[in-house]
Each structure stands twice: as structure tokens, then as C-alpha cells.
């Protein structure tokens with residue numbers, strides 16, 4: 001399938017890049033977090049609090065399976081934890097070209113420090129949590145990706161230009 005898929009840690013810019021890319025490429029964009037919230041009629045924080053993280057992870061896998069049975073060429077930005085499951089990584093590959101938006105712990109902290117919607121970062125020491133989670137996840141993201149885009153210090157326009165080159169086959 002020919003979708004463009006954006007993966008990466010929370011705050012790496014997937015949602016914004018997805019939206020802007022959809023204007024540039026004139027393709028619809030889908031955000032797995034938002035779709036799951038719509039289906040469940042509640043926020044991710046509520047899902048984590050009531051039913052636990054595993055429940056949300058199962059919803060992510062179910063949503064990906066559904067996407068892989070549908071047609072259309074889209075941009076799909078996925079929640080930061082979704083590529084951790086092997087089955088999900090396989091499904092992502094089947095869905096299209098996977099881009100890892102790779103950001104440092106410092107870049108991420110600057111972007112998410114005022115955010116209250118991400119349950120995994122609501123503890124006492126979000127900086128340390130980001131560092132340790134990123135260290136655990138980086139290899140998974142790299143394994144899931146066809147292309148890694150270093151986003152540190154880059155404008156959205158630069159990031160979009162890089163992705164577009166690969167989508168057009170010139171990268």
C-alpha cells in the first residue's frame with residue numbers, strides 16, 4: 001500500500017507534519033490517537049485511567065488492522081507507543097512508507113513540558129521519563145522505519161521538503 005506513515009516519540013511533530021503534508025500532497029490525513037478517541041468517545045487519558053495502558057494498546061492494534069483492510073492513499077500519523085508491538089510494526093510496513101521523526105530528549109521536553117494530555121508524561125520528573133522511554137524505544141522506531149528524518153533544529157518546511165523527496169522517489 002502507498003500510505004505515508006509518521007512515527008516517533010510524543011512531541012516529535014507527527015501530528016503537525018501530518019497535517020501540513022496533507023495540504024502539500026493533497027492527501028487525507030489520519031491520526032490514530034484522534035480516531036481511537038472518536039471511536040471510544042473519550043480521551044486517551046480517560047482510557048488509561050479507567051481501563052489501563054494495555055486496553056489502549058489493543059485498541060491501537062485493532063485500529064491498524066482495520067486500516068490495513070481499507071483502501072485509499074493517506075498520511076497516517078500514529079501514537080508514540082504504537083510501533084512498540086511487533087505486530088504493529090509489520091502492519092505499518094504493509095500500509096506504506098514509514099518515516100521516523102527522530103527528536104532528542106531535549107527537543108521533546110521543550111515541546112511537551114506544558115502538555116497535560118499525555119498520561120505517560122504526567123509524573124514528577126517528565127525529563128527523566130522522556131530520556132528513559134526514548135532510550136528504550138529508539139531502536140523500535142528505527143526498526144519500524146524505512147526512512148529516519150532528524151527533526152532537531154529544523155523548521156517544519158525543512159522536514160516537509162525532506163519527506164516529500166522520498167515520497168516522490170528522489171530521496
Ligand code: S3P
Nearest residue numbers: 009010011033079080081118119
Ligand atoms: C503515547 C503517545 C501518545 C498517545 C498516548 C501514548 C506513547 O501519542 O498515543 O498518550 O506511548 O508514546 P502522541 O505520540 O501523538 O503524543
